[in-house]
Amino acid sequence: MSQPAWKSFGPAPTPKPFRLALIQMLGSKDKAYNLKHARELIFKATAGDGKKSDLVVLPECFNSPYGVTHFPEFAESINFDPEKKYDIITSPSETVQALSTAAKEAGIWLIGGSMPERDGNKLYNTATVYNPSGELVTIHRKVHLFDIDIPGKITFKESESLTGGSKLTYFDANFGRIGLGICYDIRFPEQAIIAAHQGCIAMIYPSAFNMTTGPLHWELLQRARAVDNQMYVSMCSPARDMSADYHAWGHSTIIDPYGIVVATIDENEGVVYGDIDPQKIADMRAGIPVRSQKRYDIYPNLVESAVTGK
Numbered sequence: 001m002s003q004p005a006w007k008s009f010g011p012a013p014t015p016k017p018f019r020l021a022l023i024q025m026l027g028s029k030d031k032a033y034n035l036k037h038a039r040e041l042i043f044k045a046t047a048g049d050g051k052k053s054d055l056v057v058l059p060e061c062f063n064s065p066y067g068v069t070h071f072p073e074f075a076e077s078i079n080f081d082p083e084k085k086y087d088i089i090t091s092p093s094e095t096v097q098a099l100s101t102a103a104k105e106a107g108i109w110l111i112g113g114s115m116p117e118r119d120g121n122k123l124y125n126t127a128t129v130y131n132p133s134g135e136l137v138t139i140h141r142k143v144h145l146f147d148i149d150i151p152g153k154i155t156f157k158e159s160e161s162l163t164g165g166s167k168l169t170y171f172d173a174n175f176g177r178i179g180l181g182i183c184y185d186i187r188f189p190e191q192a193i194i195a196a197h198q199g200c201i202a203m204i205y206p207s208a209f210n211m212t213t214g215p216l217h218w219e220l221l222q223r224a225r226a227v228d229n230q231m232y233v234s235m236c237s238p239a240r241d242m243s244a245d246y247h248a249w250g251h252s253t254i255i256d257p258y259g260i261v262v263a264t265i266d267e268n269e270g271v272v273y274g275d276i277d278p279q280k281i282a283d284m285r286a287g288i289p290v291r292s293q294k295r296y297d298i299y300p301n302l303v304e305s306a307v308t309g310k
């Protein structure tokens with residue numbers, strides 16, 4: 001499958017208020033169980049806490065344990081064709097089929113966390129997005145691979161089994177344009193800057209920080225991206241499983257354009273709900289108008305360079 005190079009996203013839909021739900025799911029080594037449990041939690045999250053959710057999000061690698069040795073075993077071929085993006089009938093992926101069915105039955109937009117994807121001889125860490133008719137509208141392949149080495153704490157090298165994606169991703173819903181990244185992508189501010197300038201009202205990252213980087217940077221990075229870009233930012237983590245090889249930080253969170261925590265949770269399984277209010281974006285941008293105060297005469301305009309390639 002060839003991925004098109006990044007270009008301008010085009011005009012964005014008019015943003016409307018919507019309800020966001022993050023599923024902090026406790027996964028296992030059993031894919032069938034993970035798919036069944038995700039389905040149950042999608043219906044729970046859709047019903048919400050007294051208010052129906054419009055967009056439901058699953059965590060990074062929700063159908064597989066998070067680890068380079070597990071990715072080849074759990075990987076599925078998705079066969080996403082951007083030209084025929086609404087056609088899931090041809091997708092051989094049992095995970096895509098299960099999520100598509102759940103999104104359709106629940107009648108919600110669904111960011112299906114991420115999953116190990118196989119395309120030819122390459123593996124990717126890939127997020128899938130479904131509309132309320134169950135159509136697969138886009139995929140995002142984690143662009144920046146999680147390769148870190150903090151002696152005595154954590155060494156992780158996604159590049160031992162994965163390849164990085166090569167495009168920035170967004171989707172247009174009836175409530176506005178949403179930008180997508182996966183976990184380590186949040187450490188690269190350019191992705192969110194470009195998304196905000198292309199009309200995204202929120203950046204959403206299915207994620208799985210750990211017990212070293214979680215306490216250090218989980219909330220800080222989300223608040224930074226939110227304030228820099230005056231947009232909503234959210235990360236959705238798996239629940240922590242101390243019997244797994246990788247101990248996720250948890251703390252799935254929604255941050256508003258002022259950098260304020262709208263909703264969060266501890267490390268246990270649960271659902272986090274929050275209202276996304278585009279008026280807050282407009283108010284923050286009017287009150288602190290950094291977007292019109294940029295000094296492109298003394299530093300490059302990243303958004304323009306990304307479009308023109310210059």
Ligand SMILES: NC(=O)CC(=O)C(=O)O
Binds near residue numbers: 187210213
């Ligand atoms: N798991 C990741 O991709 C990223 C992470 O844990 C971190 O950046 O810290």
